[in-house]
Amino acid sequence: MEGLEARGVQGRHALKGVSLRLLPGEFVALLGPNGAGKSTLLRLLLGLEAPRRGGVYLDGLPLYRYGSYERGRRLAYLPQAGPVPEGLWVEEVVRLGRLPHQGLLGREGREDKEAVEWALEVTRTAAFRDRPLGALSGGERQRVLLARALAARPRYLLLDEPLNHLDLEHQAGLLGLLLGLARGGMGVLAVLHDPNQAARADRVVFLKEGRVLAEGRPGELLTEPFLQGVYGPSVRVAWAEGRPVVYF
Numbered sequence: 283m284e285g286l287e288a289r290g291v292q293g294r295h296a297l298k299g300v301s302l303r304l305l306p307g308e309f310v311a312l313l314g315p316n317g318a319g320k321s322t323l324l325r326l327l328l329g330l331e332a333p334r335r336g337g338v339y340l341d342g343l344p345l346y347r348y349g350s351y352e353r354g355r356r357l358a359y360l361p362q363a364g365p366v367p368e369g370l371w372v373e374e375v376v377r378l379g380r381l382p383h384q385g386l387l388g389r390e391g392r393e394d395k396e397a398v399e400w401a402l403e404v405t406r407t408a409a410f411r412d413r414p415l416g417a418l419s420g421g422e423r424q425r426v427l428l429a430r431a432l433a434a435r436p437r438y439l440l441l442d443e444p445l446n447h448l449d450l451e452h453q454a455g456l457l458g459l460l461l462g463l464a465r466g467g468m469g470v471l472a473v474l475h476d477p478n479q480a481a482r483a484d485r486v487v488f489l490k491e492g493r494v495l496a497e498g499r500p501g502e503l504l505t506e507p508f509l510q511g512v513y514g515p516s517v518r519v520a521w522a523e524g525r526p527v528v529y530f
């Protein structure tokens with residue numbers, strides 16, 4: 283069975299039996315208050331943490347049955363901004379994304395080169411391919427790290443608050459890119475904090491206190507009564523261009 287699926291998972295520090303299935307070709311936004319367990323759920327889905335209860339399945343097989351290279355070919359991850367590799371040039375960083383296809387001693391082939399060029403292109407980072415990663419702004423660096431994740435040409439892409447350091451233009455660009463990747467067949471799951479960003483997704487999943495509070499299409503889920511119940515009475519919702527617009 284296709285998909286990346288958590289079935290009743292509980293982590294070491296968070297989540298009280300959460301189930302979620304991400305299909306190829308859909309863009310899902312994961313929302314919820316601070317501490318709800320969003321990052322923990324991503325870590326479990328990626329196999330970075332083993333569930334205490336429940337299980338994670340990748341295209342029908344338990345995730346732990348996959349070797350690390352095979353897992354790395356299917357699953358890619360863009361973590362929250364953190365430490366970045368020192369002393370590497372942008373293109374080198376992106377080429378690291380091909381590791382699951384090449385192995386440690388593998389030679390770079392045509393497919394690898396094409397995947398790197400594609401990743402630089404779609405993330406609009408080709409212009410600084412010859413610059414050291416450390417010399418880029420936070421937002422530019424974030425796009426290079428996304429290019430590294432995409433270079434693996436994964437089936438599923440998981441991102442933890444990917445829009446945090448981006449200006450409005452690049453937020454719009456990245457949201458458009460994520461939608462485009464989903465339309466091209468990739469399963470995309472992104473932790474987002476802003477319901478207005480989540481309004482662009484195909485589906486929204488809301489976590490609260492370690493459980494799935496609700497899920498559905500943005501237009502059906504992002505209503506004033508629902509959001510006031512989560513974030514308090516000052517939240518308002520209007521509609522523009524066929525989408526809910528959330529404001530205070």
Ligand SMILES: Nc1ncnc2c1ncn2[C@@H]1O[C@H](COP(=O)(O)OP(=O)(O)OP(=O)(O)O)[C@@H](O)[C@H]1O
Nearest residue numbers: 295296297314315316317318319320321322323489
């Ligand atoms: N290593 C840890 N030790 C102790 N508690 C932890 C650890 N990691 C996570 N937690 C706790 O688990 C809960 C969920 O954390 P998680 O980072 O998954 O939430 P989140 O929804 O991603 O939050 P945020 O929106 O603030 O990033 C929090 O209460 C957090 O304090």
